[in-house]
Amino acid sequence: MTRKLKVAVTGLGIGRSHIEDGFHANSELFEVAAICDRNKERLQSTGDAFGIERREQDFEALLAMDDIDIIDICTPPGTHRDMILAALKAGKHVICEKPLVGSLADIDMLLEAESRSTTHVMPIMQYRYNDGVQKAKHIIDSGIAGKPYIATCEVHWHRDAAYYEREWRRTWEGALGGTLMNHAIHLNDLLFYLLGPARSLFARMATRVNPIEVEDCASISLDMKCGALATISATTGSIEQLSRLRLCFENVTFESDRTPYNPGGEPWKVVPANDDIAARIDAALKNFTPPPARFAGQMREFHKAICNKTPLPLTLADARQSLDFATACYWSAKTYSAVALPVMADHPFYNGWQNAF
Ligand SMILES: NC(=O)c1ccc[n+]([C@@H]2O[C@H](COP(=O)([O-])OP(=O)(O)OC[C@H]3O[C@@H](n4cnc5c(N)ncnc54)[C@H](O)[C@@H]3O)[C@@H](O)[C@H]2O)c1
Incomplete structure (x- = not known):
């Protein structure tokens, strides 16, 4: 009703x-x-x-x-x-x-x-509701894109002292993490939305841009369950800002728009391997209407x-997957080791990763 x-x-x-x-x-x-x-x-x-x-x-x-x-x-x-x-x-x-x-x-x-x-x-x-990512998902789910090979996910933003005047943004207790948890979280979610979960990762993190507790640079190498490889690069120290996702499939390369604060929004570049794939994409999108955007x-x-x-x-299950990924990242960065997912309940960071490094 x-x-x-x-x-x-x-x-x-x-x-x-x-x-x-x-x-x-x-x-x-x-x-x-x-x-x-x-x-x-x-x-x-x-x-x-x-x-x-x-x-x-x-x-x-x-x-x-x-x-x-x-x-x-x-x-x-x-x-x-x-x-x-x-x-x-x-x-x-x-x-x-x-x-x-x-x-x-x-x-x-x-x-x-x-x-x-x-x-x-x-x-x-x-941002899952943005038109570009919805279009890419529709093409992938229609089976046209083929085998996923590799993806890159860049969240290169700029944050200075004025942003960190709000104390909560500087601390583990207030923000629960740095650029990984608060800035890259949206584009990372789109990566997982399109490719599915990771099965292992290796992460490096550092605080280099601002005098804050939490990380403001992160570099992560992922082995996805679907077999593809992916790389995430996130910082708040980029003078020119962008958010960009690139995904190379057997039959299609997708590249998002690079506008920093509208991840997933059009225009996306969709490059087909040949005329036959182009025709199949056109047919799949003919009657496709994305939902209303964002909120x-x-x-x-x-x-x-x-x-x-x-x-x-x-759902909370979706959020759990994102927290599983974060737990693995912080543990990898702390221990300089590759981490398999999902993380188990007896993991040292099961109760949190505050002050991870
Ligand atoms: N989805 C997005 O695109 C997006 C964008 C920005 C922020 N966020 C998230 O939204 C949340 C808020 O971020 P923000 O940038 O709006 O922060 P903000 O500091 O600008 O605003 C937070 C507001 O909450 C109020 N507040 C704090 N504790 C309170 C309490 N106990 N009771 C009532 N009010 C309280 C503060 O007075 C403040 O006005 C964070 O979790 C942030 O990560 C999401």
């Missing part, structure tokens, strides 16, 4: 974009009925801009609102786990920003809490999942 779901959004940095691009863009499906932020100015400006009357500075106040269906958590990463647990306990559905939590132990705790609950948790990975697409699918009891577009 379709009905309008009532949302409370907490954390009004990126949370403001959730309201505008995710919920207001789907105003027939959602009503943002309450907002919460410790910062009074953000609370007032967001409330005024979107006509939201209920404004709270204390997260607990949202839990007590009986009419709220969904709590959307957009606060710093270090706050996510306890907020998600509290929201599930209060019987709310949960949407939560990346990185979801900071260890496999934490995600297993959330999986257990969700299994005991009648409500669900959806991690945010809005609009992901929130729309979430509404469908809750109201029609269809599978969630992104």
